[in-house]
Amino acid sequence: MTADPWRKAVLDHHQDEIRAELSAAGAAPDRPTLTLYLHVLGRAMDYVGTNLPGDTLPVARVHDTGMDWFTVRIAAACQLALSEGLAA
Numbered sequence: 001m002t003a004d005p006w007r008k009a010v011l012d013h014h015q016d017e018i019r020a021e022l023s024a025a026g027a028a029p030d031r032p033t034l035t036l037y038l039h040v041l042g043r044a045m046d047y048v049g050t051n052l053p054g055d056t057l058p059v060a061r062v063h064d065t066g067m068d069w070f071t072v073r074i075a076a077a078c079q080l081a082l083s084e085g086l087a088a
Contacts, residue, residue: 001065001075010063014076015083031086038077045070 001007018037019029027033048059048070059068067075081087 007065010065010072011076011079014072015080018076018080029080029084034077034081038074041070041074
């Protein structure tokens with residue numbers, strides 16, 4: 001995502017939003033917090049996307065990226081982990 005300037009901007013925006021959300025909750029952007037954040041996103045994805053025809057909630061694409069909100073948010077959380085030196 002970082003090779004395309006538009007997608008990088010979207011990724012940076014969502015990374016900043018995650019930082020702000022964590023800060024507002026009094027949580028640091030550390031490994032346990034980001035692991036829990038990703039876990040919750042994964043569980044939410046399981047809830048909205050059951051893979052059963054007609055049983056999936058619609059998830060709109062975000063910012064002309066061709067990706068849904070969950071995918072963008074997961075990518076942003078991973079990028080945040082890289083920015084914080086938590087992943088290589």
